[in-house]
Amino acid sequence: MLRSAGTATLRRMTPKRLMRIGVVGGGAMGCGIALELATAGRQVVLYNTRSESSERARVKLERDAALLVETGLLSPERASAALGRIRRTTVLAEAAVDQDLVIESVPEDLALKQEVFRELDRLAAPDTLLASNTTALSVTAIARDCTRPERVLSAHYYLPAHLIPLVDVIPGEKTSPEAVERTRRFLEELGKAPVVFARDVPGSVGPRLQQALIGEAIRLVQEGVATPEMVDRVLTQGLGRRLGVSGVFDRLDLAGLDLVTAILKGSGRPVPPVLSQKVERGELGLKTGQGFYTWTPDSTAAFEERVARHLITQLHDDRAAGRLRTPTPEGKE
Missing domain, CATH: 3.40.50.720 (NAD(P)-binding Rossmann-like Domain)
Incomplete structure (x- = not known):
């Protein structure tokens, strides 16, 4: 009541x-x-x-x-x-x-x-x-x-x-x-x-993804694979740059789900059923027009341009701030 x-x-x-x-x-x-x-x-x-x-x-x-x-x-x-x-x-x-x-x-x-x-x-x-x-x-x-x-x-x-x-x-x-x-x-x-969200989900999506990333980063440092500075550099200068404009599943489609499956098998990791099922159906991502998303020539071109523009903006900012060196023509300084 x-x-x-x-x-x-x-x-x-x-x-x-x-x-x-x-x-x-x-x-x-x-x-x-x-x-x-x-x-x-x-x-x-x-x-x-x-x-x-x-x-x-x-x-x-x-x-x-x-x-x-x-x-x-x-x-x-x-x-x-x-x-x-x-x-x-x-x-x-x-x-x-x-x-x-x-x-x-x-x-x-x-x-x-x-x-x-x-x-x-x-x-x-x-x-x-x-x-x-x-x-x-x-x-x-x-x-x-x-x-x-x-x-x-x-x-x-x-x-x-x-x-x-x-x-x-x-x-x-x-x-x-x-x-x-x-x-x-x-x-x-x-x-x-x-x-x-449709129901009570403690931790929702973002915090759970972040916890997984933090856990793996700490393991890499504990195992001596990398220093904390190296891990942070990989994230800020690599993976993190793309995440500002593209997520996990569109990146999987871009790479090709067959390639992702091969990488998982090669590293001795299990292939999630949802991934193997898509590969079996020939849904390999951008290359076949269907993966986790449906892709057309126009949507593919728009996605690639959006990612490129985002990365170009970051390069401009880093070079202007002196965080990255601006390439010079060969033989010139």
């Missing part, structure tokens, strides 16, 4: 724009979220437990805003106005009462988050959305003690929050579809690229 009543309340509130936002936790992530919200014209109350951490948040907010101005993403006037929309507090109620949305960004500790959400559930109005920025915890578990779990969900940002477009929107077992939809629309208004 409680869920039905809450869902009805949220449905009635659907047209309302989310303009007043509380951010609980003003560390690096919370500051980035607050700055982006304020830049988009929202009134933000940023909560920290202590005055010292609140002061550190002020310094970071001003430094991040100054960099946005320096790089041309914000005018000085817009940056100043955005900072003026952020009010810092050490009183939790001020970040919860009279807010349209509250985003929690405290340390990744389940007991702590449950405690915070018990308080937010008590303080916030019934139609206020409550979002956790959790990386790996269950939304359902976080909302365990809430009397209105239908308005609790996860809005997981990636650090730095004001510069990375992706936000994972993850419902708990009792989160209403209306709460998810309101959050998705809100994030799109901010210029974000939300990905909406």
